[in-house]
Amino acid sequence: MHAVICMKRVPDTTANVKPLANGRGIESQGVEFIISTYDEMAIERAIQLQEAKVVTKTTVLCLGPKDATKELRKALALGVDEAVHLVEDREFRDPSSTAECLAAALRDLKADLVFCGWKAIDDDSAVVGGMLAEKLGFSYASFVVKLDAAAGAKSVTVHREVEGATEVVEMPLPALVTVQKGLAEPRFASLKGIMASKKKPLAEKPPGGAENASDLVALRPPPARPAGRMLGQGAAAVPELVRVLRDEVHVL
Amino acid sequence: MTAIILVYLESDGVALRKPALEGLGAAAALAASLGGEVHGVVTGAGAAAVAQSAAGCGAKTIHVVVGGSVATSLPSPHGRAVAAVSKEIGATLILFPATVRGRDLLGLVAGRLGAGAAADATGIEVAGGVVRVTRPVYAGKAIQVIDVKATPFCIGLRPNSFPAVAAGGAAAAIVSHAAPDAAASDATVKESKVPEKKTVDLTEAAIVVSGGRGLKGPEHFHLVEELAAALGGVVGASRAVVDAGWRPHGEQVGQTGKTVSPKLYVAVGISGAIQHLAGMSSAKCIVAINKDAEAPIFKIADYGIVGDAFEIVPALVAALRAAKN
Ligand SMILES: Cc1cc2nc3c(=O)[nH]c(=O)nc-3n(C[C@H](O)[C@H](O)[C@H](O)COP(=O)(O)OP(=O)(O)OC[C@H]3O[C@@H](n4cnc5c(N)ncnc54)[C@H](O)[C@@H]3O)c2cc1C
Ligand SMILES: Nc1ncnc2c1ncn2[C@@H]1O[C@H](COP(=O)(O)O)[C@@H](O)[C@H]1O
Numbered sequence: 001m002h003a004v005i006c007m008k009r010v011p012d013t014t015a016n017v018k019p020l021a022n023g024r025g026i027e028s029q030g031v032e033f034i035i036s037t038y039d040e041m042a043i044e045r046a047i048q049l050q051e052a053k054v055v056t057k058t059t060v061l062c063l064g065p066k067d068a069t070k071e072l073r074k075a076l077a078l079g080v081d082e083a084v085h086l087v088e089d090r091e092f093r094d095p096s097s098t099a100e101c102l103a104a105a106l107r108d109l110k111a112d113l114v115f116c117g118w119k120a121i122d123d124d125s126a127v128v129g130g131m132l133a134e135k136l137g138f139s140y141a142s143f144v145v146k147l148d149a150a151a152g153a154k155s156v157t158v159h160r161e162v163e164g165a166t167e168v169v170e171m172p173l174p175a176l177v178t179v180q181k182g183l184a185e186p187r188f189a190s191l192k193g194i195m196a197s198k199k200k201p202l203a204e205k206p207p208g209g210a211e212n213a214s215d216l217v218a219l220r221p222p223p224a225r226p227a228g229r230m231l232g233q234g235a236a237a238v239p240e241l242v243r244v245l246r247d248e249v250h251v252l
Numbered sequence: 253m254t255a256i257i258l259v260y261l262e263s264d265g266v267a268l269r270k271p272a273l274e275g276l277g278a279a280a281a282l283a284a285s286l287g288g289e290v291h292g293v294v295t296g297a298g299a300a301a302v303a304q305s306a307a308g309c310g311a312k313t314i315h316v317v318v319g320g321s322v323a324t325s326l327p328s329p330h331g332r333a334v335a336a337v338s339k340e341i342g343a344t345l346i347l348f349p350a351t352v353r354g355r356d357l358l359g360l361v362a363g364r365l366g367a368g369a370a371a372d373a374t375g376i377e378v379a380g381g382v383v384r385v386t387r388p389v390y391a392g393k394a395i396q397v398i399d400v401k402a403t404p405f406c407i408g409l410r411p412n413s414f415p416a417v418a419a420g421g422a423a424a425a426i427v428s429h430a431a432p433d434a435a436a437s438d439a440t441v442k443e444s445k446v447p448e449k450k451t452v453d454l455t456e457a458a459i460v461v462s463g464g465r466g467l468k469g470p471e472h473f474h475l476v477e478e479l480a481a482a483l484g485g486v487v488g489a490s491r492a493v494v495d496a497g498w499r500p501h502g503e504q505v506g507q508t509g510k511t512v513s514p515k516l517y518v519a520v521g522i523s524g525a526i527q528h529l530a531g532m533s534s535a536k537c538i539v540a541i542n543k544d545a546e547a548p549i550f551k552i553a554d555y556g557i558v559g560d561a562f563e564i565v566p567a568l569v570a571a572l573r574a575a576k577n
Pocket of ligand 1: 506521522524527544559
């Protein structure tokens with residue numbers, strides 16, 4: 001079973017993200033980039049399954065700028081076998097074009113099991129996983145918090161968590177899952193892993209020519225919230241809060 | 253472009269959910285500026301009755317897909333059903349609520365149709381015949397504006413961001429469609445545990461009251477529950493209390509939890525870490541209760557009270573109950 005993790009490089013959650021003055025992107029100076037949170041959980045589960053001899057090969061796939069080499073090497077250091085880097089050649093790439101490029105790469109890789117995050121924590125789209133499943137014709141389960149399979153099996157069993165309900169789902173291979181928190185706790189790379197990662201294959205490729213279906217008009221800072229008002233200290237401030245909720249916020 | 257706008261009408265199997273009415277509202281506005289018509293689509297159990305209840309809500313036709321492959325709770329067959337209706341009517345814009353369900357279907361439908369997508373929009377406008385979508389990115393630290401360049405195009409609508417359609421319009425035609433064929437790739441549900449009491453989805457709640465580590469322990473969360481009940485809202489939580497096991501993950505608000513955009517968000521004993529703000533900074537009104545006057549939550553709050561939640565919340569609940577009577 002060949003497991004492929006789609007991994008996006010994103011700004012750290014605590015990064016001070018600022019749109020560029022020209023509105024074409026964000027200032028990258030001083031911004032720390034990381035593997036998107038859910039993709040990191042996916043990597044961990046794929047490695048665990050390989051250690052359990054269920055998965056026979058792991059590959060990490062990333063469409064991203066040249067600098068994403070760092071995150072790809074990190075995935076290799078964690079234990080993934082190989083990396084494929086579609087080196088971004090556009091200022092703006094929209095979700096459908098992203099999915100088209102990734103789908104082509106996944107076909108080439110002959111993936112049996114594809115992991116995506118349920119969303120990337122930068123664009124918060126939560127669409128690429130579903131798009132890929134349909135483009136590839138794979139079975140699909142979203143918000144997966146548990147994934148198990150037997151070596152050589154033709155299916156995987158997953159638990160998905162949706163709005164308080166838990167479903168146990170059997171997915172025929174090839175399959176694509178989107179990862180929700182709970183699937184696995186990422187490990188830290190070991191020194192041995194870091195040394196080994198330097199010799200692992202990392203293939204760089206052009207992403208392909210899939211068109212964008214949308215144009216980026218602008219990226220701008222969010223509108224400033226009007227300055228807040230302190231209503232006072234302790235329970236003494238409660239009557240004023242009730243008045244505000246009734247007369248200004250109109251929720252009572 | 254004359255628009256043929258298809259709205260995915262999410263239901264709980266019995267009634268339309270509020271975001272469906274917001275979808276129809278957004279569609280009506282688009283049809284008014286672009287010229288064109290609005291369709292709705294309902295899939296799965298109860299779809300026929302749900303379609304009836306949406307009949308006077310501005311759609312020309314409501315498409316109903318029931319039985320067969322869409323009897324499942326899994327999203328893929330529903331996605332194929334919506335994609336098939338889109339193709340049949342030549343939809344140019346397909347609108348989904350950015351709920352758990354709607355987001356899932358948006359990706360599947362866009363993938364199947366080879367369509368473009370913009371998820372979690374907070375605004376749509378039409379300028380010179382071009383559809384322009386505004387959406388928060390980087391956890392609300394930036395706003396992205398995009399123009400739709402190719403159709404069909406799928407747009408997800410953040411709940412509570414678009415006015416709901418007014419009922420009482422002309423009755424829509426209701427058209428039934430056969431469910432899509434089962435596919436070899438379809439997954440199957442082996443077992444399903446449904447929660448005992450079904451609450452309103454956090455993402456679509458108009459009022460959210462969240463508690464954080466300041467509550468000191470799960471045994472004190474009844475304070476948050478009572479305040480939510482007194483306001484007619486839903487309970488949320490910070491990651492700190494979810495990680496501690498006090499509350500289920502489904503209640504987590506923030507970068508790695510839910511994104512909410514309610515009319516009112518009350519944060520009780522929550523410090524206001526950047527990852528928490530990511531999930532609630534687009535609320536229309538934010539009220540913070542925290543004993544630390546320097547807590548970052550006060551920087552984005554519209555109204556703040558400094559003090560002990562154990563004193564303030566019971567007083568507030570009592571005052572709200574009194575105000576109601
Ligand atoms: C990758 C990543 C993702 C994350 N995602 C999320 C996320 O999705 N959502 C999220 O919430 N966090 C997230 N976090 C965690 C976040 O950084 C904070 O740790 C978390 O939000 C803190 O929760 P808290 O405010 O409840 O706790 P604390 O930060 O401990 O704050 C408790 C607050 O309660 C106040 N308090 C104490 N006692 C009282 C009292 N008696 N009355 C009133 N106030 C009192 C204190 O003054 C304090 O401000 C994430 C972190 C990382 C690194
Ligand atoms: N540029 C990319 N390269 C690799 N994987 C991606 C990329 N963009 C999105 N993905 C995958 O799709 C998931 C959902 O992303 P999104 O739909 O953008 O929120 C991510 O968690 C990744 O697994």
